[in-house]
Every structure is written in structure tokens, then in C-alpha cells.
Amino acid sequence: MSDLSVAMPANMAELQALFRAAAGPIRLIAGGTDMLIAGRPLPVGGLLVDISRIADMAFVSADASGICVGGATTVAAIAADLEIRSRLPALAEAAAQCGSIQIRNRATIGGNIANAAPAADLLPVLVAAEARLACIGRDGATCELAICDYSPDRGYLIAEVFLPSGGFFSRSAFVKLGPRRDLSISRLNLALLGEFQDARFGDVRVVAGALGPRPRRLPLAEEALTGNRLERATLRGFLSALADEVDAAIPGRSSQAYKRRAIAGLGLDLVAQAVGLSPREQLFQDAVE
Ligand SMILES: Cc1cc2nc3c(=O)[nH]c(=O)nc-3n(C[C@H](O)[C@H](O)[C@H](O)COP(=O)(O)OP(=O)(O)OC[C@H]3O[C@@H](n4cnc5c(N)ncnc54)[C@H](O)[C@@H]3O)c2cc1C
Incomplete structure (x- = not known):
């Protein structure tokens, strides 16, 4: 028989009291989309705390200082939130491309961060935006x-x-490459946050996922865009920098050659989305010829 007990606190005060009182190991479960995957070991003892019913952990609030997202907010709610869509569209885009409708309705932002999968889709945007986490020990x-x-x-x-x-x-974008169009775990993903005015880039941050165990800022790629006009030479420099970033991140790995090529197409999609153009525009076609 299992020694696992389950608690479902209704608010943060109850949760903190549970934490203080627990003597043994505690595991958390939110949407369960990572934890309940067949083949993964489930907790067998201690306390399993279901945080999915804590109302004050599922919200999005916004003011001039920024946007605050509750740790148990679903990915679907993030994809649909109007403040996020207008102020940080890359995060809404990353959320919209997570799993399927069913997964997005259960999966949470806290679970995506805590599961810390190399291919997690929200992480590159959160790293680029320099997100801060309010945590409870x-x-x-x-x-x-x-x-x-x-x-x-x-x-x-x-x-x-x-x-x-x-x-x-002023601009943000997120793109991913997976084995298929829907319900696809990223083989590579990219987030870009940057300034772009009068066809010229200002400060730019570029972060890649699935290019190592954690999201990785790509300084060479950022440098290739920052301060430069959107033109063929800039895009070519950007693609060359992306290939160098892959070489630096995963030297000798079996996926290196594939990712080196794949990142070019993904990089052009990223820039096109950020500046509001179609990647089919001649400018982008010329960059790869
Ligand atoms: C079919 C399928 C498709 C998927 N597709 C994608 C995809 O395209 N992109 C993507 O990024 N992910 C994808 N995922 C992974 C998963 O849906 C996400 O990582 C999701 O955000 C996890 O959230 P959750 O609430 O379900 O986590 P859970 O499964 O509840 O928990 C996952 C881990 O996080 C911990 N945890 C949960 N909440 C918190 C918290 N607030 N604080 C601290 N620890 C916490 C748990 O203890 C557990 O260790 C997919 C999963 C499946 C099954």
C-alpha cells in the first residue's frame, strides 16, 4: 500500500501552513501534463500537494511596472490574455504553440518552468524578458x-x-521547429525581443531552447542585428552567427549538422515575425541564396 497522502489547499495561506507542518517529502502537481506521463515514476510516499485549485495562483495582472502571472496559470490563459498579447506577444505565441488544446488547458507556467525540459517553449521568452520568480520554500x-x-x-x-x-x-517573436505541425515538442525554438524602427534594429535579445540543457542567450546573433538595417547583408550576418552559435553550443553532437541548417530557416521566420513581414518576402529569400 502507498504511503502517499494528497492535499488540495484552496488558498496560499493553507498551502504555506501545509508546507510548515509537513515532516516528510513534498511533491507538487499542477496540470499533471508532465508528471502523469506514462513511464515516469510517480511519487510513492510523502505528501502530494495539488496546487491546481488555488484560486490566487491562477491569474494575470498588469500595471505600469509589468505583468504578473500566477504560477498555476494555464498556458491556454496565457495565450489568450490581451495584456500579454499586446505587451509581450512572443509569450502568447509560445503558449499558443505548446502541445494541444487539451494540454494547454491543463499545463501551467509554473510546471513548464519547474519541469525545466530543454525544449520547454515558454522558457526562452521568459529568459529573454528577464522574468523574476516569487517562490515559497x-x-x-x-x-x-x-x-x-x-x-x-x-x-x-x-x-x-x-x-x-x-x-x-517594441517587437517580440517566438518560433519553434518540431517533428510535426501540432502537438510537437520543440527540436529547436527561438525567442527574440528587440527594438526596430525605420527599418533598423535597436537593442535585441535572442534566446534559443533545445540547444543545451537550459535556454541559451545567443550574443553573436544579437550582435549581428543590433544597430543594423534590415537588409540582405544583415540577415546573412545573422544566419552565419546563428550557425556559429549552434557550433559553440553542441560541438560534436549528432544533432549539430541538422540544427546548424535548421536554425537558418527558423532564424528568418523569427526576424520576419518580429518585424511583421512574411518570410516569403524577396528580402528573406535573397538572404539564403
Ligand atoms: C502530449 C504533450 C505535449 C506537450 N507539448 C509541449 C509543448 O509543445 N511545449 C512545452 O513547452 N511543453 C509541452 N509539454 C510539457 C508540459 O505540458 C508543460 O511542461 C507544462 O507546462 C507542465 O505544466 P503542468 O502544470 O502540467 O506540470 P505538472 O505535470 O503538474 O508538474 C511538472 C513538474 O513541475 C512541478 N511543478 C508544477 N507546478 C509547480 C510550481 N508552481 N512550482 C514549482 N514546481 C511546480 C511538479 O512538481 C513537477 O515536478 C507537453 C506535454 C505532453 C504530455
């Missing part, structure tokens, strides 16, 4: 972490994800 105490400093090993509950308005740029 197993002693019930709160703390704040930059997303880059978060590690699932520390066992923190992610209560809120804060997107500071300083990390919003």
Missing part, C-alpha cells in the same frame, strides 16, 4: 529569484512569475 518562507537562478532541485514552489516592463521591447 519548504519552510513556508518567500523569496524572489531571477529566472536564470531558478533550479528545480531546490524544491521551491513558483507562486508568481513577474515580467518587468523594462524587459518589454
